[in-house]
Amino acid sequence: MLTMNLEGLEMIAVLVVVVVFVKVLEQFGLLEAGYDDSVEDELELSAVRHRPEGLEQLEAQTRFSRKELQILYRGFKNECPSGVVNEETFKDIYAQFFPQGDASTYAHFLFNAFDTDHNGSVSFEDFVMGLSILLRGTVQEKLIWAFNLYDINKDGYITKEEMLDIMKAIYDMMGKCTYPVLKEETPRQHVEVFFQKMDKNKDGVVTIDEFIDCCQNDENIMRSMHLFENVL
């Protein structure tokens, strides 16, 4: 007969017994616990797979020869067998070139610059279009590409904060062990120098025309634009 003065330990004992009972019933399948996860698991099995457009179309759209496209695709597919690069893989690949520092932030900006349709992944077409501009494009196109890289929110203006982010990302790739030692305000100072040079009307933002004008007048920048032309 159940008396109502159950003490503390007895309560716990009763609880334990009830829990065990429930578990046993579950084992017999009479009580089902929530199992919504199994449905989601199946969706992941069908991994994303992407096939690029034909070789002729790509040849027409980019300035690479057939052979060059073949070499590029082979390297691309070797590293990303599924045909698309997501941001994580992109960061990993880029980080391998800069082991001393942290290249993830800059890789993030690069990823956004390559991912022109902003769907979160870089397909081979995106990749090859970007490379076509960088390696085979005119100086104007390269400068436009660089402007798009710096303009993080893609609103047509580069603000100081955006530039600061980019600058910090670039300095992060250097890592800690530099000579002279990297100080906190170095990126900021660099941004100041940049804005002094680029911002003609001193309105605190750099527009694309200001940017292109200024770069075309700068010899160093012009010369360095031609640097990587025979990379492939």
Place this chain on the structure above:
Amino acid sequence: MAAGVAAWLPFARAAAIGWMPVASTPMPIPPQDKRKAQDGLIILNVSGTKFQTWRTTLERYPDTLLGSTERDFFFHEETSEYFFDRDPDIFRHILNFYRTGKLHYPRQECISAYDEELAFFGIIPEIIGDCCYEEYKDRRRENAERLQDDEEMDMNNDVTPVNLTFREYLWRAFENPHTSTLALVFYYVTGFFIAISVMANVVETVPCGTLPNRSKEMSCGDRYALAFFCLDTACVMIFTVEYLLRLIAAPSRCKFMKSVMSVIDVVAIMPYYIGLVMTDNDQVSGAFVTLRVFRVFRIFKFSRHSAGLRILGYTLKSCASELGFLLFSLTMAIIIFATVMFYAEKGSTATKFTSIPAAFWYTIVTMTTLGYGDMVPKTIVGKVFGSICSLSGVLVIALPVPVIVSNFSRIYHQSQRAEKRRAQRKTRLARIRAAKIRGTNAYMRYKQNGLLIDALEEEAGQALVGKAASPPFESQHHHLLHCLEKTTNHEFVDEQTFQANCMEISVVNKSGSRTSSLSSSPHGLSSCCSRRHRKKSSFSLPSTNNQELSTIQIRERPVSNSRSSLNAKLDETMPLKCDEAYISPSMVRLSAPVATSSDDASTATTTYSQSNIVRVSAL
């Protein structure tokens, strides 16, 4: 930088354009790619299986054979491909390494074959990927252990060199009782006395009936005190002698004294000496009785006699971490359940659970499923938790036990393997020996044939007898051996001849009429005999001193420059040796120096002994 992303380097360089507008200083000039790498296909023909890959794939790793110019050595012009005479199955993995940047280890391949291939292609095994690295390391360790076992056995089974010091001899006798009969006798005697001592310890506590003037039953130890004391003394004396001998013979006394076995030895005999020293004082005799407990450690001395006991001890030592974990988890569970049981049973009357430590006993007995029943919970709560305690006890104990068992099994199998290898050693060595004898006989035949033909050619000017068709490899090998003979002025003989030589010279040794000159020759011969003993790697029985596996045997023979008449006689026999077929009976060779030595006892001079070039007598 992993070479897998080498394909993305152009991308990284292109993306560097993003830094250009920001840079304040001019950029450095890029390196000129003078040699525009032709991106052609390379065909690699590995024992007939053709592999093809891009040239740039191979050149990703320029410090390996395939990635450097070293592969040009394997270029085959006629088919314009690279040909490697290696295993194509393993090559597949090596080529995959170039392609993917990851080296895998195939589980079905033999570890030494795989290592050889890696060494050939200049790939260091440390870059094996994580997925296969553990397996690789395990197999490698097993292989190394196997080789080490073999080597140790080789060292252990060396025939006793004659000039061991007494101390080393003693140590060897203790460590390997099978080397000499005396050691074996000692081994069995000590084993017997250990058994006797342990049994005496056990029996002396058995009640043995009463003496007429006592009412209480006495133990056998008290009744026959003198007999047991004598037995104990005898055993302790044997153990002491053994310990002292081991101490003397040990190569490193400090290390020996720190070793486990020596500590056990000391602990086994100390109680007796302490008992001797102490008087029959009432206060200390209590402590003395406690000391007697240590006598039971004598049983551990058996571990020298039993390999299984050693394995068990070694297993426990190697499973120390698992045992520690078991102990820790048990302690945790005991404390938890003891606390719960104490508070659960607190309310019930006349309960045995008087405190938490008292509840420990209940918990231990329950968790190890002993269940003595001297403490049982009475309340319902207590019973509920008691049942949970016993269920969980089974689980907690069952977890680390398989780990310990698998460790034991691994070590046990290792020792089994060692035993099997030792047993197969005899057949293996016999096989090696047979092969060597075959080789020597083949060589002898070759020489006979060759020289016979030479002689006949000299006579008749043309080869009358066709050589027995021997494979070109073998004939070249034999020619090489012959060149070696000519170089060293020694010749190869086979075993029987050599043994006969040894016997003869030992006979000559025994005969008193030896001269100083000839003393050098048998000395040289016996030294060569003993040198053979030292060098050989067999386990030859002590009885047959002349057993060997090598076939180069040396026999001294005076050279022909001396003035003694000894040489005149030898000059006559020399042409017989060199030019004709070696069909002269061996005894002729042997008897010549023996006969001449006995004649020429007086005229031999030191110059003769100086110009003693050792020449080999051949069949």
